[in-house]
Amino acid sequence: MATTVLHKADTRGHANHGWLNAYHSFSFGSWYNPDRVHFGALRVLNDDTIAAGMGFGTHPHDNMEIITIPFEGDLAHKDSMGNAATIKSGDVQVMSAGTGIQHSEFNPNHDQQTKLFQIWLFPKMRNVTPRYQQITLDKSLEKNDFAQILSPNPEDAGVWIHQDAWFYLSDFDKDFSKKLSLQKADNGFYIINIEGKIEVNGEKLEKRDAIGLWKTPEIEIKATTAAKFLVMEIPMNY
Template sequence: MSKTIIHRADTRGHANHGWLDTHHTFSFSRYHNPERMNFGLLRVLNDDVVAGGMGFGAHPHDNMEIVSIPLSGSLAHQDSTGTKEVIRTNEVQIMSAGSGLTHSEFNGSQTDAVNFLQIWVFPKEQNIQPRYEQKAFDPEERVNKLQTVVSPDKDGKAVWINQDAWFTLGNLQSGFTENYTLHKSGNGVYAFVLEGEVVIEGETLGKRDGMGISETDSISIKASAAAELLLIEVPMK
């Protein structure tokens, strides 16, 4: 029997700092909920909207896999490895903080807001050399199918993560059905609805709702309306 946990969009932690309007699925910054510390090795799922010309100044990280997925707009990234890039919609960035680095993230536009997901996963190996990777993904390759954008396969099309974790995106038309089979025993999958409405394992989820499913080999997905979906598969311990 699988185990499930549901996080409705309006139950997330929320802070509006003017330049930053942010929602936290799990405890982060000033939002602390002891019942929402993580889902397995998924530690942070932040839904950030940053005003034009604003952003996060240089700050340190270590031993965390940090994934950024722009949903609209662009994000300018700079870090102590010498990387200086702009991440745009349909691109995915990963930064393995490893033994430690500093980075900054600013809106790539002076006028338009950027909305991006910031996702943290605990690493498999500690203190690796810090690294950065960014790839573009064809949105047509996720229409009524699931497109892997993050994986532990170094030779694959996805960006590489230092963990037995897989991130998958789907742009699903109403009525589309699919079974997602987990890649590894002992993993769970966290489903996050970006737009629209889906039914996962019989549970209806709307925009920005999240659902974690563990102790299962596969999950059923049905788009009850046009929907965009992110699946994050991670070890549970």
């Protein structure tokens, strides 16, 4: 029998700094909820809206796998490894912070906000050499399927990280349903619904609702309206 935890959108932490409107699925910054510190290796899931021309100044990270998925607008990135790039809607970026990096992120557009998920996972090994990777996704693969955008394997589709995790983006038509099996037996699933309405093993999720499931080898997701969502397969032993 699957064990589940339901995180409704309105139970998330919220911080509106003016230039940044952020919703936190897990404890972050000044928002702390002892029941919402992490889901297995998933430590941070921030739903950020960055105002035009604004952003994060240079700041450090270490020993964390950091994934950024923009949904609207662009994000300009610079880091201490010498990378300077713009991440656009339809891209995915990963940084393995490892022994330590510094980076900045800002919205380069002066007439458009940027919306994104930033996700942090604990790595399976500490103090690795920092690395950066960015790719453009083939959005057509998401239509009525689970399009893999992240894995532990450099040769697989999507970006790769130092953790036994797999991420999928999906764009389902109304009434479409599909099952997904775990890649690794002891992992769990964490699903956040981006747009529309879905059911995960019968549990109803609306926009930005999320659910975690473990002790189950597979899930079934049905779109009750046209819907977009992110599925994360996450190691649970953290």
